[in-house]
Amino acid sequence: MSRFRFRLQKVLDLRESLVDQAERKLAEARRRESEERQSVAAAEAASDEAMTHLRATVGRTFKAGDAITIARHQGALKECVKAARVRLAEAGEVVSGRHSELVNAARDRSALELLRDRRLTEHRVEETRREQTIIDEAALRTNHSARRIKDLSGI
Secondary structure, eight states, X not given: OOOOOOTTHHHHHHHHHHHHHHHXXXXXXXXXXXXXXXXXXXXXXXXXXXXXXXXXXXXXXXXXXXXXXXXHHHHHHHHHHHHHHHHHHHHHHHHHHHHHHHHHHHXXXXXXXXXXXXXXXXXXXXXXXXXXXXXXXXXXXXXXXXXXXXXXXXX
C-alpha cells in the first residue's frame, strides 16, 4: 500500500498555526476585557464610597472650600468611571473582532481538513482497488497454471 500524501499539507499546517494564533489573541483580548471590567468595578466602588462619605458629611459643618473639593473629587471619579466604561466597550469590540478572526481561521482550516479527508478516502478506495486487482490477477494466474498442469498431466 502506498503512503498517503496530502499535497496541501503545508497549507493545512499554516491554517492550524493561524487558528492557534487566533486562539491566543482571543484569550489575550478576553483577559484585557476582564481587567477593564475590574477597572470599571473599582472606579464605581470608589465613586460610591465618595458619595457615601459626602452624604455622611452633609449634616456637619464644613467650609465652602471643602464642598468644592468634594464636588471636584466626585466629578473626577465620575470621569474615571466613564473612561473605564469606554475602555471596557473598546475591549469588548476587540474580543468580538478576535472571535470573528478565530471563527474565520477555524472555517478555513476545516475546509482543508475536509478536503484532506476526502483525498484520504479516495486514496484508500484506490489502494483497495489496486490490491483487489493484484489478488484477482494472482488468482487468474494460479487458475491458469492449474489448468495447464491438468492439461499437461492428461497428455
